[in-house]
Structures are given as C-alpha cells and as structure tokens.
Amino acid sequence: MAFKTIADRLAAEGHIYRPSEPKFPLKTISYILNNPVYLGNVVWRNKTYPGKHQPLIDPELFQQCQDIIKGRNRRIGKSDLELAGGLIRCSHCGQSISGEKHTQTRSDGSTVHHIYYRCANNYPSPDHPKVRWRKAELEQAIAAELAKLRIKSDDMRTLVRSTMADAFADIGTQQRKQSQSLTKRQSELKGMQDRLLNAYLANTIDESIFATKSENLKTEQTQVDRHLAQVHLIDPSRGAAALAIFDWSQNVAENWLCSNKSTRREILDTLCVNKQLNDVSLCLEMRSPFRELAQRPFFDNPHHIETSS
Numbered sequence: 001m002a003f004k005t006i007a008d009r010l011a012a013e014g015h016i017y018r019p020s021e022p023k024f025p026l027k028t029i030s031y032i033l034n035n036p037v038y039l040g041n042v043v044w045r046n047k048t049y050p051g052k053h054q055p056l057i058d059p060e061l062f063q064q065c066q067d068i069i070k071g072r073n074r075r076i077g078k079s080d081l082e083l084a085g086g087l088i089r090c091s092h093c094g095q096s097i098s099g100e101k102h103t104q105t106r107s108d109g110s111t112v113h114h115i116y117y118r119c120a121n122n123y124p125s126p127d128h129p130k131v132r133w134r135k136a137e138l139e140q141a142i143a144a145e146l147a148k149l150r151i152k153s154d155d156m157r158t159l160v161r162s163t164m165a166d167a168f169a170d171i172g173t174q175q176r177k178q179s180q181s182l183t184k185r186q187s188e189l190k191g192m193q194d195r196l197l198n199a200y201l202a203n204t205i206d207e208s209i210f211a212t213k214s215e216n217l218k219t220e221q222t223q224v225d226r227h228l229a230q231v232h233l234i235d236p237s238r239g240a241a242a243l244a245i246f247d248w249s250q251n252v253a254e255n256w257l258c259s260n261k262s263t264r265r266e267i268l269d270t271l272c273v274n275k276q277l278n279d280v281s282l283c284l285e286m287r288s289p290f291r292e293l294a295q296r297p298f299f300d301n302p303h304h305i306e307t308s309s
C-alpha cells in the first residue's frame with residue numbers, strides 16, 4: 001500500500017490530520033511509519049534508546065512495516081511456502097524468512113521442485129550467514145522443538161496429568177467449603193446486628209456502644225461480601241480446559257507435521273512469541289505455560305525431584 005493510498009484510506013475513514021489540513025500529508029505518514037518512538041523507544045542524537053512510555057505497536061509489526069517500506073520483504077504468498085512471509089525471523093538481522101521454489105529439470109525432461117527458506121534481507125551485512133534451509137529440514141527442526149513439550153516417560157506424563165486433575169478437582173471442593181462458611185458468617189453477622197439493635201432499643205446499651213459495635217459489624221459484613229464474590233471468580237471448569245491444553249501439547253509435534261498449512265501457522269503462533277532461525281538452528285521462544293513445560297528437566301528425570309524436594 002503506497003503512502004497516498006494510506007492517506008486516501010484515512011480520509012475515507014474520517015480521520016482528520018488537523019482542521020486546516022484534514023488529509024494526512026504523505027511525509028507525515030512516512031514519519032509515523034518510520035518512527036521508533038511508537039515502539040516505546042526514544043531517539044537522542046540519532047541514536048535509539050529504550051524509553052519509559054507505553055509502546056503503541058509491537059516490534060514484529062513495526063519490522064514488517066519497515067520491510068515493506070524498504071522493499072526488502074520478499075513475502076511469498078504461495079500456499080506451499082507456508083513457513084515464509086514473516087512467520088519466522090532471521091535471528092541475525094531480524095528480517096522475515098522467505099521461501100524460494102527451485103524447479104530442476106531432470107535428464108528425462110521431468111521436473112522436480114525444491115523449496116528452500118532463507119533470510120529475505122537483500123542487503124545483508126558481510127558477516128550475515130549465507131545459508132538456505134531445505135523445506136524438510138526446517139519442518140523437522142520445528143517438529144523437534146515442539147516435541148520438547150512432550151514428557152517422554154509414560155509414567156511421569158500420567159502422574160503429571162493426574163496431579164493436575166486432582167489439583168483442579170480440589171479447587172471446586174475448596175470453593176464450595178469457603179462459600180459455605182462465608183455464607184454462614186453472613187447470616188451470623190446479620191443476627192448479631194439484629195440483636196444489637198434490639199439491645200439498644202431496650203436501653204440495655206447506650207448509643208456510643210451501639211454505634212461502635214454496629215460499625216464493626218458492618219466492616220466485617222463488607223469484607224465477607226467481598227470474599228464471597230472473589231471465591232466465585234475462579235471458574236472450576238478452567239481445570240478441564242487446562243487438562244485439554246496439556247493433552248494437546250503432548251502430541252502437538254506429531255499433529256503439527258500432519259496438519260494443513262493454515263493450522264500449522266496457527267499452532268506456531270499459539271505456542272510461540274518468537275520464532276527465529278539462524279544458519280544452524282531454529283529457536284522457538286514459547287509462551288507461558290508452554291515455556292515451562294518445554295523446560296522441565298525434572299519431569300523426565302524422577303531422581304531430580306527426589307533430590308530437589
């Protein structure tokens with residue numbers, strides 16, 4: 001999309017630059033799209049430093065925008081290059097990984113296609129790795145990363161699952177118990193308030209004692225009401241969701257390999273905050289709780305539990 005198209009779109013959507021000049025000038029659009037301040041940075045004497053203000057856009061989107069502006073984004077939308085187009089970034093320079101399809105003609109005249117992935121940077125620095133990844137290699141590397149989520153020992157996997165199930169079952173029981181005792185306290189407090197009022201009306205206690213005691217009862221009533229509301233904030237059915245996610249994570253590597261293209265991208269986006277590729281390795285930085293699940297030496301090494309607990 002050219003800057004002029006962006007300006008036209010903003011005008012059509014009713015965005016006004018300023019009353020005397022309603023349409024956004026092209027140089028302003030360019031300034032905004034190139035401005036690292038929106039990333040949460042500050043610029044001082046041509047150098048960029050992390051700022052203290054809230055970023056308005058995330059770095060990946062900013063980088064995609066930079067790639068497009070500088071014409072460096074060789075985004076290939078062909079359906080068989082599903083790992084291209086910004087899904088994975090080059091860990092050396094931060095550019096998108098793009099795909100290339102090479103067609104080779106054999107001596108018998110038949111053709112064979114090879115797909116490669118590499119950094120889309122057309123102006124790499126001299127020390128930039130010059131490596132292409134074969135499609136199958138990259139797919140295997142991704143599956144290997146996803147396989148880290150699986151707890152290898154069958155016994156340990158079953159134990160973790162049943163521990164989770166017990167913990168969530170316990171949440172429901174705890175909630176019921178807490179709710180019961182708080183409701184009981186609510187009616188006790190109401191009874192005490194009634195008796196206090198009767199004692200005051202019968203002139204058994206004087207006004208100042210009545211006022212103090214009544215105030216104390218009201219404070220406790222407010223606290224009990226608040227606790228009761230909080231008890232119900234945790235939805236016990238989340239336990240079922242957590243178990244389903246755990247089961248899913250245990251087979252995600254296999255499922256990824258046999259999924260269609262859009263599901264593959266969706267799985268990677270769901271699991272990972274960052275997907276980086278260099279000349280020798282792929283690094284998938286996973287979101288919590290998958291990160292913790294992938295980095296759990298103790299699950300596959302029962303001895304570690306005995307010594308660390």
Ligand SMILES: [Zn+2]
Nearest residue numbers: 090093119121
């Ligand atoms: Zn690169």
